[in-house]
Amino acid sequence: MSPQGILARCGMVTLILALLLPPFERAAGQWPIPEELLAPLSALNAEQLEFVSSGAALEFIPERQLEYELATRDADSLRSLVDDLMAVAAEMGYDPNRDMGATPLNLASKRFNKGKLPTPAPLRKLKRDAGPFSVHRYLFPTSGVPTFAGAKVAIWPEDLVAGKVDIAIIGIPSNASSGRRDARHGPNAMRATNTIAATDEQSLIEPHEILSVVDYGDFSVDWLSTELTVDHVTDMVAETAETGAIPMLVGGDTSMLYPGVKGIAKARGRGTFGLLQFNAHPDSERFGDHTVSDRQAMFLLLDEGIVNGSETVQVGLRGSALDLESLQWLRSQKVRYHTMAEIQQRGFDKVLTKVIREVERGPDAFFVSIDVSVIDPAEMIAAGRIAPNGLSIDEVTRAIRHVCAAKDIVGFEITDMAPMLDVSRLSVINANAVLNACLVGIAVRKAGLEPDYVHPLVLDHGQR
Amino acid sequence: MASDNVSWVRPIWNIEMKNVCFATAAALFVAATTVAMAADEPRHTPEHVIGEQAYPFASNDPREEDDKPPIELPDSVAPKLALLTPEEIEFLKSNDARAFTGPAEDTIEALNERTPEEVQAWVQAMQHVVNHNRYEEGRDTPNIRLNTESPKFNAWRLQRPRSMDPAREAGPIPLGRYDGKGGPPTFGRFPLALSTEDLVAGEVDVAILGAPLNMGSGWRDSGERATADLRLLGWPLAGLDQYVQIKPSEVLTIVDYGDVAVDNDNTERSMSHIRDIVREIAATGAVPMIVGGDHSLEYPNVAGLADVYGKEKVSVIHFDSHYDAWWGGNHLIGHGYPVYRLINEGHVRAEDYIQVGLRSGGPDKTGFKWMREKGMRYHNMAEVEAHGWDAVLDRVVAEASEEGRKLHISFDIDVLDPAFAVATGTPVPGGLTMREAIPIVRRLCAESNVVGFDLVELHPALDPTYKTTLNSTYIIKACLTGLAMNKEGLTEKHYLSPLSSEHAIDDYYGEQQQYLDATRAEEEKDKDEEKEPQE
Numbered sequence: 001m002s003p004q005g006i007l008a009r010c011g012m013v014t015l016i017l018a019l020l021l022p023p024f025e026r027a028a029g030q031w032p033i034p035e036e037l038l039a040p041l042s043a044l045n046a047e048q049l050e051f052v053s054s055g056a057a058l059e060f061i062p063e064r065q066l067e068y069e070l071a072t073r074d075a076d077s078l079r080s081l082v083d084d085l086m087a088v089a090a091e092m093g094y095d096p097n098r099d100m101g102a103t104p105l106n107l108a109s110k111r112f113n114k115g116k117l118p119t120p121a122p123l124r125k126l127k128r129d130a131g132p133f134s135v136h137r138y139l140f141p142t143s144g145v146p147t148f149a150g151a152k153v154a155i156w157p158e159d160l161v162a163g164k165v166d167i168a169i170i171g172i173p174s175n176a177s178s179g180r181r182d183a184r185h186g187p188n189a190m191r192a193t194n195t196i197a198a199t200d201e202q203s204l205i206e207p208h209e210i211l212s213v214v215d216y217g218d219f220s221v222d223w224l225s226t227e228l229t230v231d232h233v234t235d236m237v238a239e240t241a242e243t244g245a246i247p248m249l250v251g252g253d254t255s256m257l258y259p260g261v262k263g264i265a266k267a268r269g270r271g272t273f274g275l276l277q278f279n280a281h282p283d284s285e286r287f288g289d290h291t292v293s294d295r296q297a298m299f300l301l302l303d304e305g306i307v308n309g310s311e312t313v314q315v316g317l318r319g320s321a322l323d324l325e326s327l328q329w330l331r332s333q334k335v336r337y338h339t340m341a342e343i344q345q346r347g348f349d350k351v352l353t354k355v356i357r358e359v360e361r362g363p364d365a366f367f368v369s370i371d372v373s374v375i376d377p378a379e380m381i382a383a384g385r386i387a388p389n390g391l392s393i394d395e396v397t398r399a400i401r402h403v404c405a406a407k408d409i410v411g412f413e414i415t416d417m418a419p420m421l422d423v424s425r426l427s428v429i430n431a432n433a434v435l436n437a438c439l440v441g442i443a444v445r446k447a448g449l450e451p452d453y454v455h456p457l458v459l460d461h462g463q464r
Numbered sequence: 465m466a467s468d469n470v471s472w473v474r475p476i477w478n479i480e481m482k483n484v485c486f487a488t489a490a491a492l493f494v495a496a497t498t499v500a501m502a503a504d505e506p507r508h509t510p511e512h513v514i515g516e517q518a519y520p521f522a523s524n525d526p527r528e529e530d531d532k533p534p535i536e537l538p539d540s541v542a543p544k545l546a547l548l549t550p551e552e553i554e555f556l557k558s559n560d561a562r563a564f565t566g567p568a569e570d571t572i573e574a575l576n577e578r579t580p581e582e583v584q585a586w587v588q589a590m591q592h593v594v595n596h597n598r599y600e601e602g603r604d605t606p607n608i609r610l611n612t613e614s615p616k617f618n619a620w621r622l623q624r625p626r627s628m629d630p631a632r633e634a635g636p637i638p639l640g641r642y643d644g645k646g647g648p649p650t651f652g653r654f655p656l657a658l659s660t661e662d663l664v665a666g667e668v669d670v671a672i673l674g675a676p677l678n679m680g681s682g683w684r685d686s687g688e689r690a691t692a693d694l695r696l697l698g699w700p701l702a703g704l705d706q707y708v709q710i711k712p713s714e715v716l717t718i719v720d721y722g723d724v725a726v727d728n729d730n731t732e733r734s735m736s737h738i739r740d741i742v743r744e745i746a747a748t749g750a751v752p753m754i755v756g757g758d759h760s761l762e763y764p765n766v767a768g769l770a771d772v773y774g775k776e777k778v779s780v781i782h783f784d785s786h787y788d789a790w791w792g793g794n795h796l797i798g799h800g801y802p803v804y805r806l807i808n809e810g811h812v813r814a815e816d817y818i819q820v821g822l823r824s825g826g827p828d829k830t831g832f833k834w835m836r837e838k839g840m841r842y843h844n845m846a847e848v849e850a851h852g853w854d855a856v857l858d859r860v861v862a863e864a865s866e867e868g869r870k871l872h873i874s875f876d877i878d879v880l881d882p883a884f885a886v887a888t889g890t891p892v893p894g895g896l897t898m899r900e901a902i903p904i905v906r907r908l909c910a911e912s913n914v915v916g917f918d919l920v921e922l923h924p925a926l927d928p929t930y931k932t933t934l935n936s937t938y939i940i941k942a943c944l945t946g947l948a949m950n951k952e953g954l955t956e957k958h959y960l961s962p963l964s965s966e967h968a969i970d971d972y973y974g975e976q977q978q979y980l981d982a983t984r985a986e987e988e989k990d991k992d993e994e995k996e997p998q999e
Contacts, residue, residue: 061628077627084625094610094617096515102607103732104513105599105794108524112599112794120589122582123564176729180925181684224679224731224795227608289614290729420683420925 031055037067043075048082057085059092103225115220116232118156130162132214146188147215148250149196149207149439154214160243166446167439168216168245169196172233172260176226177253178294179373179385182418186431187218187250189419195432200440203447204455210443216240221252226292230259237263241411246442248435251415253384254283254294254371258301261367264411265306273365273410274311275301276355276403278396280319280373280387282326282337294371294385294416295321302333309333311362313355315399316340316374319387340389348395359403366407368400370434372417372427382427384416393430397437404441405451412438511809512736516607521809525792527834530559535568537575544575547584555594556587564590599794608730621725621737626659634665636719650720651694651755652701652944657719663748669716670947671750672940674723675738675918677757679731680799681889684758685923691723691756693924693933700937705945708906708954709961712941715948721745726757731797735764742768746916751947754918755940758889759788761920762802762874769872769916770811778915779816779869780806781860781908783901784876785892786824787831787842799889799921807838815839818863820856820904821879824892845894853900860904861957865912872916873908873943877936884935887927898935902942903958909946911955917943962986 031053033041041049051057057066069081094101106112132152135145147153148169154160160168171187190196197207207213219236222228233256240247241264249260261275277298284302285295292300298314301307314330318340330337336358343351359366373383376390404412417431444453456462511520534557537545545553555561556571565571575583599606610617636655638644645653651672657663663671674691678684702713712718724741726734738754742765745752754765762782769778782788782803789803797805803819806812815838823845827835835842841863848856864871877885881895896904908914922936949959962968962982970976 065628077631081625081627084627088622088625091618091622093615094612096612098514099612099618100513100515100517100610100733100736101612102516102609103730104517104519104607104796105605106519106523106792106796107599107606108522109599109792109794110528111597111792112604114597114793117593117596120592122585122589123593175684176679178729180689181678181687182925184684222794224798225608226729228605228794287611287614287616289611289617289620289727291609291611293729420685423928 031058031063033070034067037070040070040073040075040078043078044082045079048079048086051086051089052082056089057082060085060088115222130156130158132159132163132165132212146191146194148187148191148194148435149213149215150194151197151208151213151215154216157239157243160214160216160240160245163212163214165214165243165245166211167213167248167442168240168243169213169248169250169435170216170237170240171218171250172221172252172256173218174221174226174229174252174256175223176255176293177384177416177418179383179416180418180421181253181384182382182420183251183253183384183416184221184223185419186252186415186417189417189428190250190432190435191215193425193428193432195429196436197439198436200443202455202458203440203444203449203453204458205440205443205447205449207439207443210446211439213439214245216245216247226255227290229256230262230292233259234263234266237411238266241267246409247411248439249411249413250435251413251417254279254281254297254415255292256415257283257294257297257369257371257413258292260411260413261301261369262304262306264367268365268410270306271308271311272363273307273367274313274359274362274407275307275367275369276313276315276359277369277371278315278374278391278400279369279371280316280340280383280390281321281371281385282314282317282330283321283371284326284329285321286329302335307367309335312336313358313362314338315351315355316343316391318389319373319385340391343391344389348391352395352399355399356402356406359407364408365410366403367411367413368403368409368438369413369415370396370400371415372431372434375430375434379430380417380427382418382420382422382431384418384421393433397433400434401437401441401444402451404438405444405449406441409438409442513732516609518606519796523796523808525804527830528792532559534558535562535571537568538572541572541575544578544580544583547580548587552584552587552591555591560594561587561590564593608732610730610733620727634659634661636662636666636668636717649695649698651940652698652713652718652720654698654702654713654718654720657721660744660748663719663721663745663750666717666719668719668748668750669951670718670753670944671721671745671748672718672753672755673721673741673745675726675754675757675761675920676723677726677728677731677734677738677761679728679734679758680760680797681758681921681923683889683923683926685887685925686757686889686921687728688723689924690922693930694755694922694937694940695720697930697933697937700934701941701944703941705906705941706964707960708945708949709964710945710948710952710954712944712948715951716944718944721752723756724754731760731795735760735797739764739768739771742916743771746772751914752916753940753943754916755920755936756922757920759784759799759874759876759920760797760802761918762788763797763805765874765916765918766802766806766872767809767811769870773870773915775810776813776816777870778812778872779818779864780812780872780874781818781820781864782874782876783820783879783896784874785821785845785878785895786876786890787819787822787827787835788876789827789831789835815841816869817841818860819843820860821845821896823894824890857900857904857907861907861911864908869913870915871908871912873905873914873918875905875917875919875939876921877919877932877939878921880935885932887923887925887932888921889923890921898938901939905939905942906946906949907958909943910949910959911946911957914943914947914950 132154134152173184173187175181175184177183219233237247283298286299288296302309313336315338338351372380373385373387377386379393636657638655639647676688676691678687704711724738742752746769790800791804807814818841820843843856878888878891882891884898962979966979968976968979
């Protein structure tokens with residue numbers, strides 16, 4: 001092979017590496033330039049030299065490639081590369097004379113807040129007494145208007161109070177996943193394929209006999225802005241929690257974890273409950289260019305002190321966002337994280353035991369959240385931000401059921417199930433199974449049973 | 465087939481055609497010079513929102529302005545109004561209250577059913593809704609703030625300097641080792657271009673740009689999956705068109721211009737960057753062909769063309785089941801707003817808008833009245849139902865080909881019947897068939913002066929087959945074929961190849977001799993062309 005050919009091939013390899021390897025995060029300061037590469041640097045002027053030796057260039061070009069470029073380029077070509085990188089660096093941050101810092105809205109709109117405004121009582125079309133009501137004509141219906149868990153419907157807080165409602169299941173059909181998007185159809189898909197709150201095959205309890213469950217409808221979202229959705233959802237979750245009902249939230253994408261947990265904190269106080277989260281993604285992005293998104297949900301909750309890091313347990317982490325920096329930050333926040341690597345190394349049961357111990361030692365009250373990406377794609381192909389090598393549906397429901405039975409649950413949220421991505425009903429059925437696991441757990445606790453109670457009739461046929 | 469719809473007489477290669485060739489060469493030279501000059505110009509347009517600016521145009525919707533007089537209330541209901549303040553009574557008579565109370569007789573009936581206390585609560589609740597629906601300073605946030613502290617604020621749209629990769633000459637880049645084929649999939653297996661230098665050096669005629677925008681959609685899968693699927697199924701784009709016997713890839717230089725960066729958490733932010741990229745393509749003289757994402761794209765596409773060709777100099781033909789001229793919500797862009805916004809900002813005159821295929825639940829009479837008053841040429845499926853497709857087809861092509869028009873085609877695949885394009889965000893039954901859509905797109909691209917094209921709202925996950933992507937691909941191909949015909953001078957009304965459109969063995973249609981003559985004339989001309997020295 002000709003020398004040019006070899007060079008071209010090296011270039012190609014470097015290029016591929018550059019594409020594969022994310023730039024290594026490095027503390028500001030000096031780049032320890034290998035000694036043999038110091039000579040080419042003499043071609044650079046003081047400003048260019050400072051840019052390279054400070055390590056600032058490594059934000060844009062992998063170290064390996066920069067070393068290669070230093071070793072192989074002539075002076076002119078090296079100068080033009082460094083100039084280009086400096087130009088890119090100058091464009092990276094926000095410049096108020098160049099960049100839009102805030103998206104303007106239509107302030108002349110007559111419908112600026114439309115959709116976020118619950119109808120005031122005097123304008124409601126139908127007069128009725130407060131309390132949950134059935135949507136069915138029959139005493140023992142098998143179909144009809146679909147509701148979560150086949151439950152009665154409640155619309156206003158006074159319905160929840162009058163019905164002494166324990167569980168309000170609520171859709172939040174946001175649709176801004178940073179993966180594939182269809183989570184807005186999650187709530188209605190879960191309503192339409194109702195497998196929630198049937199007789200529990202483990203304890204033989206009937207959830208509807210122990211708990212007053214309602215479908216509390218959907219909370220309104222702004223399709224075009226997560227930012228403009230957050231406050232309304234926070235307020236509505238808080239209003240729901242203040243009635244004494246436990247909000248069980250059905251997303252929607254995982255950005256709604258932020259207003260979901262924040263709303264509970266608004267009703268019960270910041271840092272008064274722990275957070276158990278099942279998620280493939282750490283969602284701890286700190287330097288995002290947006291103020292809220294699924295990638296930032298955990299960061300916002302921890303950063304604003306809505307939950308304490310030491311009372312936060314994350315299970316199932318993996319995926320492309322789980323880099324060195326995010327793990328370092330989670331550790332610095334004292335978050336109890338459990339990656340899939342840990343689960344593969346030690347086995348799920350051992351890790352679950354550890355998770356349960358961490359939850360038991362935490363506050364009395366817990367919020368349980370799951371981004372369905374934590375489940376393996378084999379059983380949850382409709383996860384918006386899918387990541388292979390996840391937990392099985394059995395592992396997830398076992399863990400959630402236990403915790404929901406062992407702790408005082410203040411809220412539950414399942415997010416980012418995008419039904420369009422699954423032509424079968426499997427993902428919806430498994431999403432229902434996850435919600436059902438927590439619902440049954442809460443019922444088991446209310447019935448005064450042990451968290452992992454199994455009815456003797458179920459455990460053994462009793463024949464000799 | 466009615467013979468007057470088909471032109472089978474191909475113009476003889478003559479001095480006029482040579483002039484066309486010279487004109488094309490001159491245009492390319494001018495375009496190249498324009499690019500060289502454009503490099504020094506400011507990157508952003510005057511309307512580019514910077515910092516925390518408000519929207520720099522009027523944003524109220526005049527269609528919502530309501531000049532109806534307040535209703536009269538008879539003296540008989542006066543006791544019911546006893547607890548109301550004069551302002552509350554005035555509100556109850558105003559049109560703002562009509563949305564809740566209906567016409568005057570309903571209002572009077574509703575008042576009679578209520579006690580004065582109930583009337584007071586009722587009116588105050590209406591005022592609450594009206595007031596809370598409007599923006600209020602201090603209570604509502606006037607904008608969507610971005611995290612300007614982010615050190616990676618612009619990372620999403622930063623472009624990779626050419627100097628980071630091994631040096632190469634400018635021009636289209638073949639990605640495969642077998643005559644350029646066999647590499648990663650590109651649109652139509654065309655070579656890749658990454659910058660305007662590549663477009664100019666390659667004398668590129670058409671640059672196909674993926675735009676994976678999905679924030680503004682109903683169903684949101686028009687992101688990277690749409691542009692990827694169009695590339696995976698790209699091969700039909702390059703092939704021979706049997707109807708007109710033209711292979712676009714032999715007549716035109718076509719490239720895959722990669723995907724434009726989008727921020728799928730903020731449509732507005734994507735708009736200015738997409739507009740920059742469309743502008744840079746158009747400034748080289750190439751036709752930007754934008755494919756993939758949601759119909760918000762029509763706004764930056766047409767605005768980018770207007771930046772190059774001048775405000776109010778570009779006409780738009782909008783294929784869609786929706787009219788997309790909604791306005792008046794809290795947002796200023798979304799997949800229902802691009803038409804209104806383009807007109808509102810003065811990029812396109814309303815009378816230069818032609819719409820084809822509308823049939824969704826809206827607009828209502830107010831919307832249609834507005835379109836008629838503004839002089840927009842709308843051709844709804846109701847017109848097709850009344851007059852038949854062939855009549856509408858000719859009318860549309862005639863309007864679009866009027867002298868002096870520079871035309872952008874915006875093709876929302878939901879104009880097609882869901883039988884042909886089920887994988888779209890907001891499908892509406894009763895749409896065009898592929899046998900209607902292909903000829904109209906081919907004819908428009910051949911017979912009018914097309915300077916831009918987009919195909920939007922493809923959501924592959926909604927179609928477990930590859931049918932919708934296949935049909936989308938053939939719409940793009942129809943335009944490429946038309947553009948190639950235009951470049952070859954085949955711009956007369958509804959040209960079809962006299963050889964492929966009729967076997968001419970008998971005189972079934974009474975036109976046997978004409979077909980045979982036309983075929984012979986084309987053969988003569990092809991021979992003449994072979995004799996001419998190649999460029």
